[in-house]
Amino acid sequence: MVLKKDKNPKLYYSIGEVAAMFGLNESTLRFWEKEFDIIHPKKEKGIRFYKKEDVEAVRLIHYLVKEQGLTLAGARKKLKVNKGSTIRQEEIVSKLKRIKEELLSLKAAFDALDPSE
Numbered sequence: 072m073v074l075k076k077d078k079n080p081k082l083y084y085s086i087g088e089v090a091a092m093f094g095l096n097e098s099t100l101r102f103w104e105k106e107f108d109i110i111h112p113k114k115e116k117g118i119r120f121y122k123k124e125d126v127e128a129v130r131l132i133h134y135l136v137k138e139q140g141l142t143l144a145g146a147r148k149k150l151k152v153n154k155g156s157t158i159r160q161e162e163i164v165s166k167l168k169r170i171k172e173e174l175l176s177l178k179a180a181f182d183a184l185d186p187s188e
Contacts, residue, residue: 083113083120092126093133103132106143109150134161 090097101119104110109128112119121129135146135157149157 080123083122084126086112086119086121089121089126089129093129093137095133100129103129103143107132107147107150131158131161134164138164 084092086097086100089095090100100110104112107128110121110125110132112121112125114120131150132146135141135149136143141149
């Protein structure tokens with residue numbers, strides 16, 4: 072998942088918003104914070120505020136753990152050894168998924184057309 076490029080992007084996201092973006096439990100995000108040093112939400116009075124960089128880090132970890140099937144230790148190792156290529160690989164996969172969704176949407180629109188018109 073990639074954050075949308077708005078004219079008025081949000082500066083901070085709540086833990087609930089970030090969890091919903093990736094279909095995760097809030098407890099999973101809190102656990103990942105402890106396991107990965109690339110997630111640093113701002114905490115005020117026990118409330119977490121995730122910056123865009125934090126959301127992108129969660130996106131990368133989600134890709135490695137949930138989509139690639141790596142263990143947390145495997146994901147940590149991959150990020151430590153090959154973070155740049157891992158980021159590029161995830162970006163490519165994400166773009167391809169968006170293209171696939173668009174193509175499926177176009178196919179559905181064409182399939183819905185009545186050939187007798």
